Amino acid sequence: MIRNSLPWRRLQHPWARKVAACLLVSVAWHCAAEPVSPPNPVVSIAFVGDVMLADGPGQTIRRGKDPLAHVARVLKQSDIRVGNLECVIATQGRPEPGKPYTFQAHPRTLKIVQRHFDAVALANNHSGDFGPEAFVQMLDLLGQQGIGYFGGGRNLAQAHAPLIIERKGLRIALLGYNEFFPRSFEADVDRAGVAWSEDQQVTLDIQNARAVHHADVVIPMMHWGWEHDTLASDRQRQLARLMIDAGADAVVGGHPHVIQNTEDYRGKPIIYSLGNFVFDGFDSLPTTTGWLLQMDVTRDGVLAWQARTTRLDARGTPHLQSRVPERCWRKDLPESNDCH
Numbered sequence: 433m434i435r436n437s438l439p440w441r442r443l444q445h446p447w448a449r450k451v452a453a454c455l456l457v458s459v460a461w462h463c464a465a466e467p468v469s470p471p472n473p474v475v476s477i478a479f480v481g482d483v484m485l486a487d488g489p490g491q492t493i494r495r496g497k498d499p500l501a502h503v504a505r506v507l508k509q510s511d512i513r514v515g516n517l518e519c520v521i522a523t524q525g526r527p528e529p530g531k532p533y534t535f536q537a538h539p540r541t542l543k544i545v546q547r548h549f550d551a552v553a554l555a556n557n558h559s560g561d562f563g564p565e566a567f568v569q570m571l572d573l574l575g576q577q578g579i580g581y582f583g584g585g586r587n588l589a590q591a592h593a594p595l596i597i598e599r600k601g602l603r604i605a606l607l608g609y610n611e612f613f614p615r616s617f618e619a620d621v622d623r624a625g626v627a628w629s630e631d632q633q634v635t636l637d638i639q640n641a642r643a644v645h646h647a648d649v650v651i652p653m654m655h656w657g658w659e660h661d662t663l664a665s666d667r668q669r670q671l672a673r674l675m676i677d678a679g680a681d682a683v684v685g686g687h688p689h690v691i692q693n694t695e696d697y698r699g700k701p702i703i704y705s706l707g708n709f710v711f712d713g714f715d716s717l718p719t720t721t722g723w724l725l726q727m728d729v730t731r732d733g734v735l736a737w738q739a740r741t742t743r744l745d746a747r748g749t750p751h752l753q754s755r756v757p758e759r760c761w762r763k764d765l766p767e768s769n770d771c772h
């Protein structure tokens with residue numbers, strides 16, 4: 433008989449049934465008591481472009497105000513928040529001689545960084561503005577506040593090592609590179625500084641992020657391109673492709689002070705420039721416009737991204753331009769720009 437062939441039916445003795453029932457209840461209780469994380473969790477990451485906390489934004493903070501107050505709610509929606517710190521936060525050092533713009537923010541600005549960001553990119557053309565002494569002081573201060581950083585370190589190896597952030601069991605590696613002069617800010621075997629984007633080293637760093645640091649997702653954040661160019665240069669395109677061929681899941685960039693074009697290469701997104709995010713001293717529409725980018729990643733890479741436009745006021749404070757994202761991309765619908 434089919435019915436009697438079921439295991440339950442075979443437990444003829446009432447005592448045997450009782451033991452089996454207890455076992456079932458115990459298994460069910462265990463399953464209910466221990467939350468099981470989904471096999472392929474979705475982690476959202478927010479990326480913003482240049483965050484410059486000296487000058488106008490620094491004065492806003494000195495007066496007890498928060499220059500990121502108008503974007504705080506949207507930033508908070510993401511599991512991880514990342515920005516490019518386009519200044520040095522320190523009290524030590526001297527401005528680099530002959531450099532036209534040098535930005536040093538007071539350590540009081542750290543509480544604002546800590547409030548809105550989990551990690552900051554240091555590989556840019558301003559983190560070395562006050563020399564290696566100030567740069568090292570910034571590393572100490574960021575460490576004391578528990579703010580992650582990448583693309584810079586106390587020596588060459590640290591500058592090229594990924595920052596690993598783990599959320600929902602997913603290990604995300606962030607790498608950062610500068611390739612806009614001066615190259616004198618570059619770290620060396622015995623000198624603190626930033627990571628420079630040598631092709632071979634970048635390839636190796638991306639491969640190591642997976643093989644040595646066991647990252648599930650790898651995203652380099654770049655400081656590159658020509659200022660005020662709205663289209664990525666041949667060099668940016670070549671390097672972005674090289675990074676994706678080496679295993680990067682996406683490439684996100686900044687520095688040109690304007691938003692640049694985006695691409696889909698082998699199903700992986702490239703966002704060439706996010707534009708300015710917190711920065712004063714600009715007045716044209718393109719240079720006061722930035723993107724707050726939100727990216728959804730899983731073990732399989734980037735599922736989707738969406739960008740909200742922000743606009744800077746005269747004090748260098750960003751304001752959201754609309755309640756909904758203006759640009760969107762989905763891996764399964766790469767040609768669609770429909771955000772809804």
Ligand SMILES: [Zn+2]
Nearest residue numbers: 518556557687
């Ligand atoms: Zn820059």
